[in-house]
Amino acid sequence: MARLPVVRITAILGALLLVYFVSVIARPKVVYVDTSTNEIVHNYIPKDEDASIAGVSLGDVVREKLQNSFGGVSDPIKDPQKEAQLALAQIEQVKEDSAAEVKVVKDSNGNVIVPAPPAPDYIGKDKDIRATFVTLARNSEMYELIKSIRRVEDRFNRKFNYDWVFLNDEEFTDEFKRLTTSIVSGKTKYGLIPKEHWSYPEWVDLEKAAKSREDMKAAKIIYGDSESYRHMCRFESGFFWRSPLLDDYDWYWRVEPGIQIHCDLDYDLFKFMRDNKKRYGFTISIHEFEKTIPTLWEHTKNFIKEHSEYLAPNNLMDFISNDNGETYNLCHFWSNFEVADLNFWRSDAYRAYFDYLDKTGGFFYERWGDAPIHSIAAALFLNKDEIHYFDDVGYNHGVYTQCPLNPDFRFEHKCHCNPDSDFTFRGYSCGKKYYDVMKLERPKEWVDYQ
Structure with a gap:
């Protein structure tokens, strides 16, 4: 009879360990989402602070390998981020041409004429x-x-x-x-x-x-x-x-x-x-x-x-x-x-x-x-x-x-x-x-x- 509590304790500990391992396996991966498009970024390379939050140790060597494995070893010709930054800066600097005239075409009843859609x-x-x-x-x-x-x-x-x-x-x-x-x-x-x-x-x-x-x-x-x-x-x-x-x-x-x-x-x-x-x-x-x-x-x-x-x-x-x-x-x-x-x-x-x-x-x-x-x-x-x-x-x-x-x-x-x-x-x-x-x-x- 003295062995019964031991068996029970062993069974309980085993169950707890099983629950723990299941929770680890089922634990969701860290998913990175583009905040501007709400699309999942499958090949996102985390910054150091992101990596620490995710519980990942990402050194320079690993990052370099990830970058080189992303579809090839060459860099894209264009840099969309630089283009966007420059474009937004230039838009802010532009002033409307004060000489531009508003040209609105109206019919005899005063209705604005709108071009017809493609046939x-x-x-x-x-x-x-x-x-x-x-x-x-x-x-x-x-x-x-x-x-x-x-x-x-x-x-x-x-x-x-x-x-x-x-x-x-x-x-x-x-x-x-x-x-x-x-x-x-x-x-x-x-x-x-x-x-x-x-x-x-x-x-x-x-x-x-x-x-x-x-x-x-x-x-x-x-x-x-x-x-x-x-x-x-x-x-x-x-x-x-x-x-x-x-x-x-x-x-x-x-x-x-x-x-x-x-x-x-x-x-x-x-x-x-x-x-x-x-x-x-x-x-x-x-x-x-x-x-x-x-x-x-x-x-x-x-x-x-x-x-x-x-x-x-x-x-x-x-x-x-x-x-x-x-x-x-x-x-x-x-x-x-x-x-x-x-x-x-x-x-x-x-x-x-x-x-x-x-x-x-x-x-x-x-x-x-x-x-x-x-x-x-x-x-x-x-x-x-x-x-x-x-x-x-x-x-x-x-x-x-x-x-x-x-x-x-x-x-x-x-x-x-x-x-x-x-x-x-x-x-x-x-x-x-x-x-x-x-x-x-x-x-x-x-x-x-x-």
Whole structure:
């Protein structure tokens, strides 16, 4: 009988130990959540203070291994955090142009005229349209990129199944290929950028280029000291459209990591462009950082003097210049979203313009972006009615958002953007300028979102 209490005590202790081990096994992991998006961050690398809270000892060696294992060993070309900080700082510094006039068009009864939505007859894919998505990305951007792809597929491409071309200055990993192929509804193609398209041309003075990067870094210009960013801008300006993987296509839609599409797109944007004789489409227009392109316009004027035959008779010069071409007002289309005609970049006019600029070395002696170069070329070499503003996409990249202002439209197209974030008519945007030059009626709600 004396053994009974011992057995009971042993059983109780065993039960307590079992409960303890079960609780340890079932204990939830530490989960990191992005406070701005409420999305779980699966590859978050904790700071030291975060690691201590999580009960994890994270030394420098472990952190380095984690960073190197995140999709590859290379760093992304762009730094979204730096871009956002600089963009917000510049927006705060902008003052509205006091000379801008409010232009509201009304009918005979005093009602504001609102542009009609796209005609429904563009719904459906035309098999004769040779179009693809194009993305320049590195392996380390894979997880950020697949979110962008998923958004584009859900909002648009699941209905049309267009192909997707991926380009990289390194070989894509098998993981990158498998994951992107699994979520793209069309065919996927992967290309390695030739070294001559991602390196210094022979005429560039490397010492002069290095000195320029040092000066820009000292001046705290974003990407001022980055060589890879300069290679990227030169590639997007003069070489992406030369990839053999694009030879089978006439149209492309550029998609970058980190972008969002807020609205359902129930019509074929490529078909719309073709049927309406449009050649360049955008969602956001903005002013460029002047310190990155101090001599770009002078070189452009010199090119025009030598090749006036390339100027379109009904061009959009008034959008990029306030004084008939004497100076550049810094307005450009934000090229991280483009739906455009590849044959425009393949044209004699654009090839000659790019080659002229490239020979000056400005991509490396300064920090020319592909966005102002694409925009200047489109504004000068295309007729203005060949350029289209997609006001129905609901597009976001970084701190800049294009969101349809009409509440009925947002409801019908299941938009999840906040119109308060729309950038179109804000002071640092070139949206007002574009609407005025193109003589477009502004949406009746615009006065509440400027």
